[in-house]
Amino acid sequence: MEQSLQPRAQGGRRRMERVGDARGLVLGYVNALNAVDEAMRAAIPSLERLADVLGLVHSRQISRRGQVGTYSYAVHGTGCRFVSDDGTEVDVDFAVDGSEIFDLWRLRWYGLSLPEPLDVTDQDLRTMSSQLCCCLVASSRSLTCGAARSENAIRLDLTGQTA
Template identity: 40%
Template sequence: MVNVSAREYVLDFVSALTSVRQSMVTSYPALRTLSDMIPLVRRGGMDRRGISRDGVGYAVHGIGCRMADQRGREVDVDFLPDGSEVFDDWRVIRFIESLDDGLDISREDVLSSCRELVRGGVLREVRTGWFSAVVLR
């Protein structure tokens, strides 16, 4: 049985990712997807660090981006070559820590929850230990 709190936090992470994605794409017309940030920053068309007009802070790193919404929730993702946003258990733990609610959720519980959500069709495990939200169209 998976820790229900861990499952809820993974779902909260995915929800926060959806929210910051929308804020960034709305604030920066050159972005169709979050992954467009990497080439845009490399070409000098966007600062490596900044704050969207909606108040989402961002910092582009290597092959990904760490963002914090107006409530301080930290969402960090890497981008695959196809533009998919991916995360691992460590990134979800960082998200949980940014909530500062005093709960201690283990990485093992987060990983188990992610795999349960894969079985439920909410996430995909794109490679061992790395997950992406299933986008319903």
């Protein structure tokens, strides 16, 4: 009897570990995005919010690709990919109002780029992201739920303003 229950218990622990990994991945992404924001604003004093990078590129005040402190950046479409000196990638899109938007693909890519790569399932990411979406506060910034570009998108308001 004990042998038949043991695999279920192990499977349950594995499920909890995966969900815990997904939670850590989402929180790690948000923390990494905060670090990018701080570094960019320290290096470019005219930058009021991270989304303003797009305007600076479009007005040719900065190049589409470059290096700022320990981060390289590459502006693409409505977003930007930042890579830290350890190879960690944070890719983010920006809404018209300047909110940061990320999706499951960006979370997974972030996890795989970590010095110790972390790969979690889409379902675990979806579950954890929706749970965190309504309650996460990171560095006095709010994570705001909202459909952005797809059903997998999560919209961040990191401006400190309430919507």
